[in-house]
Amino acid sequence: MNSKLSILIFLLTFVVAACQNKTANWTHFRGSNMDGHAEVEKAPLHWSEADNVVWKVPVKGQGWSSPVVFGNQIWLTSAEEDGTQFYVCCYDLDSGELMLEKTLFTAEEPQRIHSTNSYATPTPCIEKGKVYVHYGTFGTACIDTKSFDVLWKREDLKCDHMQGPASSPILYKNMLIVHLEGTKDPYVVALDKTTGETIWKSVRPAEIYDPLEPVYRKSYQTPIVINVNGKELLISNSAYMCFAHDVNTGEVVWTITYGYDSTVSQPLYWNGLVFVNSGWIFEDNKPYFTRQYAIDPTGTGDVTETHVKWMYEDEVPQIPTPVIVDGRMYMVHDRGMVTCLDAMTGKPIWKEKLKGNFNASPIYAAGNIYFISVKGECTIAKPGDTFQKVAENDLDGIVKATPAFVGGKMIIRSDKNLYLIK
Template identity: 75%
Template sequence: MTTKVVFVLSVIFLFAGCTGSDKAENWTHFRGSQMDGHAQTETAPLEWSENSNIVWKTEVKGKGYSSPVVFGNQIWITSATDDGKEFYTLCFDFETGELLDEKTIFTSDDPQRIHSTNSYATPTPCIEDGFVYVHFGTFGTACIDTRNFEVVWQREDLKAEHMQGPASSPVIHKNMLIVHLEGTHDPYVVALNKKTGEIIWKSVRPKEIYDPLEPVYRKSYQTPIIIEVDERELMISNAAYMCFAHDVNTGEVVWTIEYGYDSTVSQPLYWNGLVFVNSGWIFLDNIPFFTRQYAIDPAGKGDVTKTHVKWMYEDEVPQIPTPIIVDGKMYMVHDRGMVTCLDAMTGEPVWKEKLVGNFNSSPIYAAGNIYFFNVKGDCTIIKPGDSFQKIAENSIGETVKAVPAFVRGKMVLRTEKNLYLIE
């Protein structure tokens, strides 16, 4: 059996003639062009503050926790008003921070409520040569031509009762834009034609399993990954209550595992033939108690809960930040700051270290180091290895919930109020 990852924006499918250096030049999805949290850059900033090593700083209209994406000389982010009545797209010049384009892409007269820790613009856009795709969950999805800033298509009919606001980011694969709308009623996944916005396939979570659940336990906020197993392309989607592996080209469910209940956020990972998925909250006596990390052999069919789970770990597993795997070790930071290093093949802990603060942003591996941003904007940089090795600590002094982008030796950092280029 040969199992290998299919990068969401791969050479084969999207960038004919694209070289390895292009991946270092662009940052196309949530957690990078390969969606694995690994930056393809040889250098990265190690020291900065509010007043040092800042190439530029520019204020961002509205509020949003979506992460920046970068293609060529453009940086794209989304934002919205605090009350959720206007939704924005913003494009900035990479070199200067100049605002190149700003649109009110959607409006809502009576927006759904969101959780106090969320924003109305949390899903990260995705971008390719010539087009950027933005998603605001139930409030709208759109494609914009990055050459003339014209809207190619937009949809406002893909609805979901998010309950706590949208958070799942869209993914480009071949001719498709894949979006998750998993709310409290009939949660579903849809693949759209990226050129037209028309539906290619739609998969609703099985009613016989989800309808008996209380509505609050049906919702999720994760972003999927796409891998290849035995020459079949699978989309790994850790929904509420259970994880689904879909045939990404048809939407067919190939296998599932069952783990618990509610509010999965952390993105799946793939490494060395194993898929790693987060369960979301496991409830005891109707109280969110802990989160589990699972390692799964993705070569099964049907319900593989009892046959293909290789290990499970549940001690201070994060709900929101996605872990990262470097050289066979998984590094994860709990929402309250405990960093755990696990052996990725066995789930055995290697070391633990407590960081200060709370964490929403996912760690990124760049130029040989791992970057951990807490919510207050403090960043701890460590060297991966068999022990905790702190390299540096820096602070930007503002709220950080987005994932930074590392390209061309620099870091693009989105805070609650500003966008920075740091060198």
């Protein structure tokens, strides 16, 4: 009897440890599921520079990439402000100790970037034993997280970003998928994550993109992969149109056309619908507004007229990605207007203006939604059919990176520092 009880306790301990390990990681931009949901039961509610900061450490250079976490390691990227050196950094989760700071790439004459961007904006992605970092045209690399050895590098994936790199890489099966969509021959490429070799490459159709002015071809979004009736689709809301690729081959399955450029906000998938952001829609040659589309992803070919379920264009953000909670989509406009929509119909439920401007995407954690402004001011709100503010907090510095949540704590990066907040 005691033997059986011991075995049962061991198995329960193993299962609990496995579950805890699963939720202790933050592997991609906007979380391990890339849906803006933190798999935590507790999250910080009150902090300042003086309160509830477990540790605060400086970060070399400048970058707007978000931190990723696996086990007891935090990884992020950074670069010199002039784009001549590109760094990767690793910190101990418990202490904030700098475990690695390495220059991976250099550039003698780097491309210019937009004044609001950085040379290290793409967020890394991580899995057991390996972390993958991407700086757009300046380089892509895989690093062993135990030895810190560089396992492979690619410096031949070129792109004229015009405004700097921003698309984050994602892992899927044996692939690392990266977007390099600039002013000429924009493309998406799937690399073998073990070797870095190209598995497939899909260039945007020349007959559609070549007639466009170069400025209207660029894009900065991060894709997602969904499964639709047994088909594995890579959803990529590029400039001018959204593409659904067969993720295993790169073949285009369907498209919708919305026009123009500079898509940044990441797609979402919920309850059988894909939600994509159009990037800037122009009027009188000026960026005027952005649209949010809901798409039935079961079609083939050009589905612009047949599979768009709704479109919304009032105070839709260009940069921050919305989050969906219990059938409600919460999005914060770059200038601070929060809108709650019914995700199935696109009908607005409420609006609330927050202070400041926003680049970071909202995150749902432990029952609340965290909205963090560029000035480091965080409004925490409870999801629901009315705006319900829970708390307000602030940190010093500029915050454009989306925070990570693990183990009941928040990891947030400013322009100068990395914080662990309890």
